[in-house]
Amino acid sequence: xxxxxxRRLLLIVPTFIGxxxxxxxxxxxxxxxxxxxxxAEVQQAAMQGxxxxxxxxTSGIGGATLDEDQIxxxxxxxxxxxxxxxxxxxxxxxxxxxxxxxxxxxxxxVWDTIRxxxxxxxxxxxxTMLITYFISIPLGYLKAxxxxxxFDHASSVVVFIGYAIxxxxxxxxxxxxxxxxxxxxxxxxxxxxxxxxxxxxWEQAADVFYHAALPLMAYVAxxxxxxxxxxxxxxxxxxxxxxVRTAIAKGMPFREAITxxxxxxxxxxxxxxxxxxxxxxxxxxxxxxxxxxxxxxxxLGYESIVERDYPIVMGVLVISAIxxxxxxxxxxxxxxxxxxxxxxx
Amino acid sequence: MTEAxxxxxxxxxxxxxxxxxxxxxxxxxxxxxxxxxxxxxxxxGCGKSVTSLSIMRLLPRPxxxxxxxxxxxxxxxxxxLAPEEMHHIRGNRIAMIFQEPMTALNPVYRVERQLGExxxxxxxxxxxxxxxxxxxxxxxxxxxxxxERRMQEYPHQLxxxxxxxxxxxxxxxxxxxxxxxxxxxxxxxxxxxxxxxxLLKDLQQETGMAIIFITHDLxxxxxxxxxxxxxxxxRIIEQAEIHTLFDTPLHPYTRGLMNAIxxxxxxxxxxxxxxPGMVPSLFxxxxxxxxxxxxxxxxxxxxxxxxxxxxxxxQHQVRCFRFRELMH
Ligand SMILES: Nc1ncnc2c1ncn2[C@@H]1O[C@H](COP(=O)(O)OP(=O)(O)O)[C@@H](O)[C@H]1O
Ligand SMILES: [Mg+2]
Numbered sequence: 083x084x085x086x087x088x089r090r091l092l093l094i095v096p097t098f099i100g101x102x103x104x105x106x107x108x109x110x111x112x113x114x115x116x117x118x119x120x121x122a123e124v125q126q127a128a129m130q131g132x133x134x135x136x137x138x139x140t141s142g143i144g145g146a147t148l149d150e151d152q153i154x155x156x157x158x159x160x161x162x163x164x165x166x167x168x169x170x171x172x173x174x175x176x177x178x179x180x181x182x183x184x185x186x187x188x189x190x191x192v193w194d195t196i197r198x199x200x201x202x203x204x205x206x207x208x209x210t211m212l213i214t215y216f217i218s219i220p221l222g223y224l225k226a227x228x229x230x231x232x233f234d235h236a237s238s239v240v241v242f243i244g245y246a247i248x249x250x251x252x253x254x255x256x257x258x259x260x261x262x263x264x265x266x267x268x269x270x271x272x273x274x275x276x277x278x279x280x281x282x283x284w285e286q287a288a289d290v291f292y293h294a295a296l297p298l299m300a301y302v303a304x305x306x307x308x309x310x311x312x313x314x315x316x317x318x319x320x321x322x323x324x325x326v327r328t329a330i331a332k333g334m335p336f337r338e339a340i341t342x343x344x345x346x347x348x349x350x351x352x353x354x355x356x357x358x359x360x361x362x363x364x365x366x367x368x369x370x371x372x373x374x375x376x377x378x379x380x381x382l383g384y385e386s387i388v389e390r391d392y393p394i395v396m397g398v399l400v401i402s403a404i405x406x407x408x409x410x411x412x413x414x415x416x417x418x419x420x421x422x423x424x425x426x427x
Numbered sequence: 428m429t430e431a432x433x434x435x436x437x438x439x440x441x442x443x444x445x446x447x448x449x450x451x452x453x454x455x456x457x458x459x460x461x462x463x464x465x466x467x468x469x470x471x472g473c474g475k476s477v478t479s480l481s482i483m484r485l486l487p488r489p490x491x492x493x494x495x496x497x498x499x500x501x502x503x504x505x506x507x508l509a510p511e512e513m514h515h516i517r518g519n520r521i522a523m524i525f526q527e528p529m530t531a532l533n534p535v536y537r538v539e540r541q542l543g544e545x546x547x548x549x550x551x552x553x554x555x556x557x558x559x560x561x562x563x564x565x566x567x568x569x570x571x572x573x574x575e576r577r578m579q580e581y582p583h584q585l586x587x588x589x590x591x592x593x594x595x596x597x598x599x600x601x602x603x604x605x606x607x608x609x610x611x612x613x614x615x616x617x618x619x620x621x622x623x624x625x626l627l628k629d630l631q632q633e634t635g636m637a638i639i640f641i642t643h644d645l646x647x648x649x650x651x652x653x654x655x656x657x658x659x660x661x662r663i664i665e666q667a668e669i670h671t672l673f674d675t676p677l678h679p680y681t682r683g684l685m686n687a688i689x690x691x692x693x694x695x696x697x698x699x700x701x702x703p704g705m706v707p708s709l710f711x712x713x714x715x716x717x718x719x720x721x722x723x724x725x726x727x728x729x730x731x732x733x734x735x736x737x738x739x740x741x742q743h744q745v746r747c748f749r750f751r752e753l754m755h
Binding site: 322323324325327328329330331332333334335336342343346347350420421422423 | 514515519522523525527534544548583594
C-alpha cells in the first residue's frame with residue numbers, strides 16, 4: 083500500500099511536466115501574445131497622438147511601431163528568442179525554486195499574486211463543501227428512507243431545479259433580487275471597504291460571511307444536487323443489501339441497521355468524490371468569482387488568459403495541476419480508508 | 428401431544444406489485460418440535476424464502492405483508508408482536524442464515540464486530556472481554572482455524588465456506604431455539620457443502636436447537652432432515668417423515684421431483700426424468716390444484732376445486748384428490 087502511494091507520488095512528476103509543457107507550447111503559438119499586444123498598444127497610442135496633434139503624420143502609421151531592436155529585446159525578455167523547449171526548461175528550473183516569474187500585467191511576482199488569491203477561493207471552496215455535505219447527506223438519507231413519499235417528490239423538484247440551472251445563473255438571479263433590488267446583501271467583493279477598521283475578529287468574520295452569503299448560495303446550488311442524489315442512490319442500494327437484512331435478522335432495529343451498516347457503506351462514493359473535486363474546491367469558479375467580483379484564483383486565471391499574462395497563466399496552471407494530482411491521490415487514500423476491500427498494489 | 432416449539436397456522440403472505448397483488452403463500456400450516464430438523468423443499472419460486480421471511484417478519488416492506496394466519500412460538504403469536512418485541516426474538520430465539528455468504532456479511536466491518544454486535548444486542552450486560560471470548564469460542568466451535576486471527580479479518584479475506592461458517596457462528600451466538608437455514612449450501616462447492624451440513628448436524632446435537640432447512644435439493648434433504656414439507660406455488664402439497672416421503676411419495680409432483688434425482692441404485696444410463704411444463708407465475712395460477720396443468724393424472728375435479736391437505740401432520744399429509752388410487 084505504502085509502495086503504491088510512493089509510486090503514485092513519483093508519477094506526479096511526468097504528469098506535471100506533460101501538462102505544463104503542453105500549455106507552455108500553446109502560449110507560444112496562440113496569436114495575440116505579449117509582444118503583439120505591446121505593438122498594438124504602441125500603435126494605438128501613436129494613432130491617438132497623431133489624431134490629437136495632426137503633426138507627426140509624415141512617417142505614417144508604420145513608423146509608430148517598435149523597431150527591430152526593441153522587438154528583439156522584448157523577445158529576449160520573454161524568452162521567445164530561444165527554442166521553445168529550451169525556454170520551457172529555463173521556466174521549469176525556476177518553478178522548482180518556487181520562482182514563477184513576474185506578471186506582465188501587474189509587474190509583481192506571480193507567486194505573491196497567487197498567494198494573495200488562493201485563500202479567497204479556498205475559503206469559498208471549503209465552506210461550500212462543508213455546507214454541501216451538511217445539506218446533502220441528511221437530505222439524501224431522508225429521501226432514501228422515505229423513498230416515493232411526498233417529501234421525497236417535493237424535495238426532488240428542488241434538487242432538479244438546482245441541477246438544471248447552472249450555478250452562475252443562480253448567482254445572477256441572487257444578485258439581481260437580493261443585492262440589487264432588495265439590497266439585503268452587498269453586490270460583491272470579498273469584504274467591505276471598512277474591513278480594516280472593524281473592531282474585533284468577530285465583526286470581521288461576520289463581514290466576510292455577509293459578503294459571502296450570495297456567492298456561497300450560488301456555489302452550493304451548483305453542487306448539492308449531484309451530491310444529494312449520490313447519497314440517496316447509494317443508501318437505497320445499501321438498504322436493499324443482504325448484510326442489512328443480516329443485521330436485522332440479528333435483532334437489530336431497522337433504524338440502527340441503517341445508521342450502523344447502510345450509512346457507512348453509502349459514504350464510500352462520497353469519499354471518492356471529495357478527492358477528485360479538491361482542485362475545483364480550492365481553485366474556485368471563474369464565472370461566480372466574476373459575477374460577484376471576488377478576487378479569487380478562478381478570476382485571476384481567466385483574466386490572465388484574456389490579457390495574455392502568460393507567467394500568471396502558467397502559475398495558476400502549476401497550482402491547479404498540483405492540486406488535481408494530489409487530489410487524485412488523496413481520493414485513493416480516502417477510498418482505501420473507508421473500504422477495506424480496496425487493495426492498492 | 429406436547430406443544431410444538433413453532434406452529435404456523437394458515438399463513439398467507441402477499442406482495443403488492445405493479446402487476447397486482449401476488450399471493451406468495453397460501454394457507455401454509457406446519458409445526459416443528461424442539462431438536463427436530465424440518466426440511467422445506469420445492470422448485471425455485473415456490474415460496475420457501477418467503478415462508479422463512481414471514482416467520483422472521485423480515486418481508487421487504489412495504490410490498491410484502493402477512494395477510495392472515497398465525498406464527499406461534501411456544502404459543503406466542505409472532506405476527507401480533509410489536510416491532511420492539513420482535514427485536515428480542517430475532518437473533519436471540521430464532522436465528523437465520525442465508526444463501527449468499529458473499530453478500531450476507533458487511534464488507535467494511537471486521538468479523539469481530541459482526542459477531543460481537545449480536546451479543547451486544549441481546550446481552551447488554553456482557554463486557555467487551557466477555558464478548559470477545561465468547562466470539563472466539565463460537566468461531567472455534569464452527570470449525571474456523573486460528574479464530575483469534577480471523578476475528579481481525581474482513582469478509583473478503585475469507586473463502587465462501589469460511590464466510591458461511593462465520594454466518595453460522597453469528598446465528599448461534601445467542602443459542603437460539605430455532606435456526607432457519609435458507610439454502611445455506613447452495614452457493615458452495617460440493618465438498619464444502621458436505622462439511623457445512625455435517626457442521627449443522629453436529630451443532631444441533633450439542634445444542635438441541637430445531638432447524639428449518641430450506642433447499643431445492645432433495646439429496647440434501649435426505650441427508651439432514653427428520654421431516655419434510657414439499658411446497659408448490661405457495662402451497663404445501665405434501666408433508667411427511669423423511670423415510671416415509673422417500674419410500675412412499677404420494678403427490679405426483681413429489682414423485683416427479685424424486686425421479687429427477689440421479690440414483691446410485693439405478694442404472695446410470697437411465698435418462699433423468701423432468702416434470703414437463705413450468706411453474707405457474709403467481710399472476711396466472713390455475714384454478715383448483717395448482718399443479719393440475721402439469722399433472723398427468725389431472726381430472727375435471729382437480730381443475731375445479733383446491734384439494735385439501737389430508738392426513739395427520741405428524742405422519743403424512745398430502746394435497747391431492749387421487750393419491751389413494753395412485754398409491755399402487
Ligand atoms: N419482493 C418481492 N416482490 C414481489 N414478489 C416477490 C418478492 N419476493 C418474492 N416474491 C414472489 O414470491 C414467490 C416466492 O418467492 P421465494 O420464496 O423467494 O421463492 P423460493 O422458494 O425460491 O425461495 C415468487 O414467485 C416471487 O415472485
Ligand atoms: Mg429462496
